[in-house]
Amino acid sequence: MKVKFHDQVEDNLIKFAVIISKFQNKWVFCKHKARDTYECPGGHREPEEDILTAAKRELYEETGATEYTMVPISVYSVSSYDGVTKEETETFGMLYYADIKVFGELPEYEIEKVELFKELPDRWTYPLIQPELIKKINTVIVNKST
16 A cells, blocks of 8 residues: 655545544544544545535544634545455545544544544554554644744
8 A cells, every 4th residue: 555645636536535633732533433443534525525525524523523723735645456456546535634623522423432642543444544644744734834
């Protein structure tokens, strides 16, 4: 698996949004009901939904966040090889950063709970992808503040 960042791609190629989030300077991670690992809020965009609307919807559905600032960071892609056909597939997503101000009730969807971390968690749902996205966030946020 390989993560790459892009200046831009055609909008119709962007299939999902991931929102790296903080609340009171702590990382926000979700625990899915079916897993015992942690993941960043995010998910697939619905038909006819623009990617920012998808990001806002996913952030609410997976964290209950009701007040926040959200900024786009970068389009990214994940390339992987099919073990059977030996073909490479590349899927595109949009990476956002959110500074959450207020949480409401966590909606009854697939997320069991939201946890806040001072340090990044050890058990990732997507260990080859999520750390790369956080590195990008840290690079962009640090560069914007200097």
